[in-house]
Amino acid sequence: MDANDIKRVNSLWGKVYPYLASQVMDSYRRDSGSVLELGPFSGGISRELARLYPGLNITIADDLSGDDSRFDLIIFRGAFFFLNEKKNLLREVFRVLKAGGLAFVGGGYGKGIPQEIIDEIADESRELNEKLGRRWVSIRELEELIRKSGLTDHCQIEEEGGVWLVIRKPIGFRQAFDIHRGEVISLVGGGGKTTLMFALAHELEVTGERVVSTTTTKILEPSGSEPFLILEPDEEKMLARLISELKEHRHITLATERLPSGKLNGISPKMVTRLAALKSVPYVIVEADGAAQKPIKAPNATEPVIPESVSLVVPVVGIDALGCRLAGDNVFRPEIVSRLTGLSPGGTISVDTIATLITHPQGIIKGSPAHARIIPLINKMDLVQDLSSAEDVASKILEKGHPQIKRVILGQVQLTEPVVRVVLATGIGT
Numbered sequence: 001m002d003a004n005d006i007k008r009v010n011s012l013w014g015k016v017y018p019y020l021a022s023q024v025m026d027s028y029r030r031d032s033g034s035v036l037e038l039g040p041f042s043g044g045i046s047r048e049l050a051r052l053y054p055g056l057n058i059t060i061a062d063d064l065s066g067d068d069s070r071f072d073l074i075i076f077r078g079a080f081f082f083l084n085e086k087k088n089l090l091r092e093v094f095r096v097l098k099a100g101g102l103a104f105v106g107g108g109y110g111k112g113i114p115q116e117i118i119d120e121i122a123d124e125s126r127e128l129n130e131k132l133g134r135r136w137v138s139i140r141e142l143e144e145l146i147r148k149s150g151l152t153d154h155c156q157i158e159e160e161g162g163v164w165l166v167i168r169k170p171i172g173f174r175q176a177f178d179i180h181r182g183e184v185i186s187l188v189g190g191g192g193k194t195t196l197m198f199a200l201a202h203e204l205e206v207t208g209e210r211v212v213s214t215t216t217t218k219i220l221e222p223s224g225s226e227p228f229l230i231l232e233p234d235e236e237k238m239l240a241r242l243i244s245e246l247k248e249h250r251h252i253t254l255a256t257e258r259l260p261s262g263k264l265n266g267i268s269p270k271m272v273t274r275l276a277a278l279k280s281v282p283y284v285i286v287e288a289d290g291a292a293q294k295p296i297k298a299p300n301a302t303e304p305v306i307p308e309s310v311s312l313v314v315p316v317v318g319i320d321a322l323g324c325r326l327a328g329d330n331v332f333r334p335e336i337v338s339r340l341t342g343l344s345p346g347g348t349i350s351v352d353t354i355a356t357l358i359t360h361p362q363g364i365i366k367g368s369p370a371h372a373r374i375i376p377l378i379n380k381m382d383l384v385q386d387l388s389s390a391e392d393v394a395s396k397i398l399e400k401g402h403p404q405i406k407r408v409i410l411g412q413v414q415l416t417e418p419v420v421r422v423v424l425a426t427g428i429g430t
Contacts, residue, residue, distance in 0.1 A: 006040045009128050013044055015117050019110030021048035023161050024075055026111070028102050031055050032426070033072030036096070038064065041078035064092040071096055074103040080137045080163075083145055090149040093167060100171035100422065108162010139163070153417070170417040173200045174207075176409050177312060177375050181209075181282040184272065186372075188304045189316035189364045190332070191293040192379040194219050196316060196413045197285050201227065204283050205251040212242070212275055214254040215266035215287040216305035221258065227251035231258060235271050239278075246280050269307035276309045286310070290332075295380065296321035296349070297332035298340055298357060299366050306367045313372050313404075315364040317354055318380040319390050324349050351389075355396035359405065374404040381420045382412040394423035 024045065032055040037046040039062060046058045059071075074093055083089055093103045109118055137145070139157060142165065146155045151167065158164045173179070177200075185200070187193040197219075201211040205227075213227060222229070228249040232238040233256045245252055254275075255264035266287075275284050289304035291297040295318025306313065324330040326347050331337055338345055340363050341356045357363045358376050365374055376397055378390045387410065394408035410421040 005128050005131050009125065009132070010041060010044055012121050012125055012128070016109055016113060016121070017044035017048045019113040019161070020077065020108075021045050021052065023111045023164075024073070024104045025049070025053070027104060027166055028073050029421075030072070033057070034070065034098075035059065035073045035075070036061060036071045038062070038074060038076040038093075039078055039082070042075070045075055045077060064089075064096050066096065068095050069098045069101075072098050072101045074101070074105075074167075076103070076105040078107055079105045079165075080107050080135065081133065083137055083142075088149075090145065090151055090155075090165075090167070094149075094151055094154065094169060097167070097169040099169055099175050100419070101169045103167040104164060105167065106158075106162060106164035108164065111161035113161070137163070171419045171422065173203050173419060176411075176419045176422050177314065178373075178407075179204075179283070179312070182276075183282075183312055184276045184284045184286065184307065184310045185312045185314065186286045186288045186304070186306045186310040186368075187314050187316060188288050188299075188306065189314075189358075190291045190296045190318050190321065190379070191316075192295075192318060192377075192413055193287050193291070193316050196314070196377065196379070196411075197287055198222055198227070199413050199418060201251050201283075201285055209250065209282055210246055210280065211251045211283045211285065212254060212281050213251065213285045213287075214272070214275075215264065216269055216272065216307065217266050217288065217290055217303065218259065218261075218263040219255075219266070219287050221262060221264050222253060227253045229253050229255070229264075231255055231264070233257055235267075235274070238267075238271070239274065242275075243278070243280060269305060269309075272307040273309040276307075292332050294321075294330065294332040295319075295324075296330070296337070296354065296357065298334075298336035298363060300333060300336065304364075304367055306369065308369055310369055310372050313365055313368045313374045315358050315374065315376045316379055317358065317364070317376065317393075318383075319378050319393070320380050320383050321349050322351065322354065322389055322393065326353075351392045351396045354393050355400055358397055359400040359402045365402075368404065370404075372404065373406070374402065375407055375409060376405065377409045377411050377413075379411055379413055381410050382415055387421065391421070391423060398423070398425045 031053045035058045156166045201213045204211045257265045288306045341353045390410045406425045408423045
């Protein structure tokens with residue numbers, strides 16, 4: 001490629017870069033993070049991003065050498081010159097993305113660009129691209145490149161504003177909730193807590209960690225052979241069995257007995273504190289209330305049962321509660337929800353209803369220790385096509401200014417990629 005021709009292309013496209021920057025940010029949806037603009041046509045989009053978003057830390061480079069998981073956002077305009085030549089290019093892009101990161105790879109003028117700007121540069125741009133050896137990649141070829149790269153589950157092709165491949169690197173619970181060794185995690189709120197507990201425990205377990213899952217109330221018994229289940233009403237015997245079985249099993253569920261209903265009866269808050277003191281148990285996950293499988297609830301006078309040793313409280317609400325009537329078929333204890341939020345029985349559950357119920361001191365997080373982090377989870381994102389309603393809920397929760405709530409997770413705990421987005425108090429996160 002002739003350097004002068006590359007410079008001319010970059011100069012010619014000066015009026016295009018604002019539209020490309022806008023399209024990138026429509027997908028990225030953050031005003032901070034580490035950004036890489038890649039390739040010989042780089043620089044123009046970065047200048048626009050630096051002007052509009054000073055919180056971005058931007059690098060411009062011509063290759064992807066270096067450590068894994070370095071960048072939150074990667075932009076590669078003009079990538080179709082190289083996709084067939086560099087067979088591992090997509091894998092390399094994926095490698096240097098951070099968990100939760102996004103790559104924007106492809107070519108085009110950008111969404112919403114006026115036709116007159118395209119007409120002004122189209123002829124000369126076409127001639128320069130031909131000189132530089134441009135090769136079109138069809139959608140079918142692009143799909144085959146994605147398949148060969150093994151990234152089918154992480155890629156989406158966009159044909160608005162050009163042809164762009166949006167690559168997202170999934171984020172796990174551990175990073176989303178900022179979980180560290182020694183955590184005692186309490187799950188409260190609406191339906192989905194038991195699924196979350198076992199999914200989180202599995203994520204920790206497969207990294208080689210040991211995890212105990214349990215409840216201070218009642219839970220459905222896990223199906224299958226995993227996790228290993230200990231049923232023992234005597235605390236001393238339970239501890240002795242636990243210590244012994246941890247030599248063979250990485251994830252163990254503790255309960256005192258199996259009830260006639262089929263549920264497991266839980267352990268005392270004091271027993272949770274004893275578990276937290278064990279060096280052989282780096283993670284304890286506790287379900288602290290029930291919701292009769294409703295997407296949203298309010299606690300009664302005796303719940304939730306959150307041990308004082310808890311370091312992280314996760315209040316769970318299903319996004320399917322938004323827009324529903326405040327009634328028993330959708331809400332567990334609707335009369336208490338009405339009293340706490342001011343919503344009349346039969347009224348429509350709004351963004352503010354959910355945010356108030358989560359942040360109210362007598363709401364879902366009732367009884368949370370003052371030293372604990374509180375990170376709400378808006379669950380069942382797989383039920384909605386548009387993230388905006390859940391983002392509105394997350395933003396409203398953060399606007400309430402609860403001192404222990406600094407982020408909200410949008411998730412879909414039943415799926416293999418359970419974390420959709422992390423919304424931070426400073427703006428949309430990963």
